[in-house]
Amino acid sequence: MRIATSQYQAMMTQSLAVNQERVGYISQQMANGNRIQTPSDDPVDSVRLSRLNREEASVKQYRNNIAAIQIRLSKNEGSLQNMVNDMHSGRDLLVWASDGSNTPSDLNAMVVSLTSLRDSLLYSANAIDQEGRHIFSGTATDTAPIAYNATAPVGSRYTYAGNTNDQLVVVGNGITQVANQNVKGMEQLLNQLDQTINTLSASGVNANNPAVRTVLKAGLDGFDQAMDLVTGKIAVLGGQQNILKTLDANHENVSLSNQKAISDIGQLDYGAAAIELSGYQTALQASYKAYSKIGNLSLFAAL
Amino acid sequence: MSILNNALSGALASQLALSASSQNIANLQTKGYTRQSALLSAVAPAAGSFQAGNGVQVTDLMRFSDSYKTQQLWRSASDLGAHSQTQPYLTQLEQVMGDDSASLSSGIDGFFSALNAVAGVDPTSTPLRQQVVTAANLLGQRFNSLNNVFNAQLQSVRQQRSALIDSANSTIGSIASLNAQIANANASGTNSSSLVDARDQAIDSLASQMGLEVSDQPDGTRNVSLKTGQSLVLGGVAGKLSASGGAAQTFSLTFAGTSFDLDTTKAGGQLGGLSAYEQDTLLPLQQGVADMAQQIAAKVNTQLAAGYAMDGSTPGKPLFTYNPGSTSNMLQVASGFQTSDLAFSGDGTPGDTGNLQKLVDIKSQSITVTKIGTMLISDADTQLVGRLAVDSQQNKSALATTQTMRDQAQADWQSTSGVNQDEEAVHLVEYQNMYQANMKVMSVANALFDATLQMMG
Numbered sequence A: 001m002r003i004a005t006s007q008y009q010a011m012m013t014q015s016l017a018v019n020q021e022r023v024g025y026i027s028q029q030m031a032n033g034n035r036i037q038t039p040s041d042d043p044v045d046s047v048r049l050s051r052l053n054r055e056e057a058s059v060k061q062y063r064n065n066i067a068a069i070q071i072r073l074s075k076n077e078g079s080l081q082n083m084v085n086d087m088h089s090g091r092d093l094l095v096w097a098s099d100g101s102n103t104p105s106d107l108n109a110m111v112v113s114l115t116s117l118r119d120s121l122l123y124s125a126n127a128i129d130q131e132g133r134h135i136f137s138g139t140a141t142d143t144a145p146i147a148y149n150a151t152a153p154v155g156s157r158y159t160y161a162g163n164t165n166d167q168l169v170v171v172g173n174g175i176t177q178v179a180n181q182n183v184k185g186m187e188q189l190l191n192q193l194d195q196t197i198n199t200l201s202a203s204g205v206n207a208n209n210p211a212v213r214t215v216l217k218a219g220l221d222g223f224d225q226a227m228d229l230v231t232g233k234i235a236v237l238g239g240q241q242n243i244l245k246t247l248d249a250n251h252e253n254v255s256l257s258n259q260k261a262i263s264d265i266g267q268l269d270y271g272a273a274a275i276e277l278s279g280y281q282t283a284l285q286a287s288y289k290a291y292s293k294i295g296n297l298s299l300f301a302a303l
Numbered sequence B: 001m002s003i004l005n006n007a008l009s010g011a012l013a014s015q016l017a018l019s020a021s022s023q024n025i026a027n028l029q030t031k032g033y034t035r036q037s038a039l040l041s042a043v044a045p046a047a048g049s050f051q052a053g054n055g056v057q058v059t060d061l062m063r064f065s066d067s068y069k070t071q072q073l074w075r076s077a078s079d080l081g082a083h084s085q086t087q088p089y090l091t092q093l094e095q096v097m098g099d100d101s102a103s104l105s106s107g108i109d110g111f112f113s114a115l116n117a118v119a120g121v122d123p124t125s126t127p128l129r130q131q132v133v134t135a136a137n138l139l140g141q142r143f144n145s146l147n148n149v150f151n152a153q154l155q156s157v158r159q160q161r162s163a164l165i166d167s168a169n170s171t172i173g174s175i176a177s178l179n180a181q182i183a184n185a186n187a188s189g190t191n192s193s194s195l196v197d198a199r200d201q202a203i204d205s206l207a208s209q210m211g212l213e214v215s216d217q218p219d220g221t222r223n224v225s226l227k228t229g230q231s232l233v234l235g236g237v238a239g240k241l242s243a244s245g246g247a248a249q250t251f252s253l254t255f256a257g258t259s260f261d262l263d264t265t266k267a268g269g270q271l272g273g274l275s276a277y278e279q280d281t282l283l284p285l286q287q288g289v290a291d292m293a294q295q296i297a298a299k300v301n302t303q304l305a306a307g308y309a310m311d312g313s314t315p316g317k318p319l320f321t322y323n324p325g326s327t328s329n330m331l332q333v334a335s336g337f338q339t340s341d342l343a344f345s346g347d348g349t350p351g352d353t354g355n356l357q358k359l360v361d362i363k364s365q366s367i368t369v370t371k372i373g374t375m376l377i378s379d380a381d382t383q384l385v386g387r388l389a390v391d392s393q394q395n396k397s398a399l400a401t402t403q404t405m406r407d408q409a410q411a412d413w414q415s416t417s418g419v420n421q422d423e424e425a426v427h428l429v430e431y432q433n434m435y436q437a438n439m440k441v442m443s444v445a446n447a448l449f450d451a452t453l454q455m456m457g
Helices: A005-032 A043-097 A104-125 A186-200 A210-266 A270-296 B002-028 B065-085 B087-098 B102-120 B128-188 B194-210 B269-305 B354-364 B377-417 B421-456
Strands: A147-149 A158-160 A168-172 A174-179 B035-040 B057-062 B210-216 B222-224 B232-233 B240-244 B250-255 B258-262 B320-322 B331-333 B366-369 B373-376
Touching: A005 A270, A005 B377, A043 A104, A043 A168, A043 A186, A043 A210, A043 B102, A043 B320, A104 A186, A147 A186, A158 A186, A168 A210, A168 B102, A174 A210, A174 B128, A186 A210, B002 B035, B002 B057, B002 B421, B057 B065, B065 B194, B065 B210, B065 B269, B065 B377, B087 B128, B087 B269, B087 B377, B102 B128, B102 B269, B102 B354, B102 B377, B128 B194, B128 B222, B128 B232, B128 B240, B128 B269, B128 B331, B194 B210, B194 B222, B194 B269, B232 B250, B269 B320, B269 B331, B269 B354, B269 B366, B269 B377, B354 B377, B354 B421, B366 B377, B373 B377
Parallel strands: none
Antiparallel strands: A147 A158, A168 A174, B035 B057, B210 B222, B222 B232, B240 B250, B250 B258, B320 B331, B366 B373
């Protein structure tokens, strides 16, 4: 085939352009470590990558939710444990009060301790978080769970004003977990305690009086029931924490395999890229050499 | 005396041949220059005379051109033009839509993450509710900025087409006037080679703008028409293209007082490529994104209306406002929307998450997107980008193929019409030798003449 002089030039510029474009592209790949620079480099894999990233985002959210719930649950557990501790002290006091050798003034003196225990229990039951929400009133978080009505007769002044609805949080695909608690039942103990305090604070109260004994017995029963109730809740919380841990571990495994897939699909194979790069560099150098040789070739130089 | 005449004709012919070579060398780097060469032929002796002949004459200054190769050149220019102009647009869109941190997908992820975070801590937590409103705002901004990119591209495609039409009209005009000059030159026997080069170059540039059919006429002119048959140039008469209409451009061609409407998506070349990109990729994609925005807004707003705001009694207000025609405010957070307006409670109690669960669930609901079909909200953007990626990949590979074909066509054309300086060097030496030889013949003739004269004297 006949070759025109300008064809050398055209061939050279084309070959330089192609090689330089490839060198530029591979350098860019190497700079950011991504095999796919724009989705059109590999449409199918870029769709797979995008879907993996979406799933990874969901899993991350589930794990964040689990972490947030775990903190809430342990805080709840702490408050409930405080209540149990208070109940232990209260129960001990009542056991002591039931001793028939106590003088009326002994019994009157116990009223101070019992009153502060009652108020402490009420405070714990009506606990609020940093934003002022009540943590033990079910989903009625704007209402204090235990309401106090001073005008009602002794023994029915405390009422439960919250509800027992569950607040559900998504912790997995189609999996929800209850994140709140309620203290329905505590109002009975508080009423009982109120009754007991009322009885024990009477002057000349006699621990051997059958009526007093009945009240003390009822108070003890109230503590037992409430302790059963609250320790039951603590046990449930412990169980929930375990379930959440297992779920979190599952999510972690899924996330790990997602990340592995993302890096398998999306990461650049540096070895292969380096070989390719040096191939194009060699081609470029060869083109430069060829041009410097061919460019000097001219019959005019010999004339 | 015929020796002297023969020598003179030889000297003149070699001069002309040398001048052709010098013209070729001078135009070594001229784009579109077609090399020329003197076509020599022996002059037969006069009838009845017993002579070797009456020397040499240059019968023609030959143009080395192959009309098949020229046609190939034009065809490849149209094919290349159809793909080359759209690739920058496709690449820009891919970069905007495919960017992991700026994509619609991550905006949607962000919005639903914010909803989920509220569910994880407490549905009445003000900072977390604020985060939902902020994420909704960000989501809206992502839709809007993407919509802005679409609109900027649409505008740019339309401006580019208007510019193409203007430039094509001036090219069409110069083809017609060159045709007229070529016809005149041919009639008067002037060498029209450089005019033909200029006209063919003009046709080549027009061919990159739109697909052409070119037919040769006996008088040396070329008629140019669109692939769809409408004439652009007939001899010395030029047609005129025009674009009209505002946002949706319409195109027409006026030739000799008659006007035709043009479907530019079938025009080929840059004009056809841009129109096809606008109709087949850009507008459907913009519609798809608008569909997403509209349906996400509708679903979220409907679900919010089914719940109760923080006060426990007001039904939820709409969070999003979808403005169908707006260029930069397609999806917005409703003005005056407050964090307490978010209706997460399903039964009115503030700690309830019934409605919030349903809001979170929207992410896995289906929406219907133009030209793609029904898909999950979380997957819609991925599929749109996937489709764009396939379009772009197709265009890239078509671009590479047509570029190769164009390079090949140019090489073919050069191989016939291009100047080779070594070849011209040989011609220079050879014709110089021929000239000197003829001079020598003259001096021989002169010597013979002198000898004859001396014999007389």
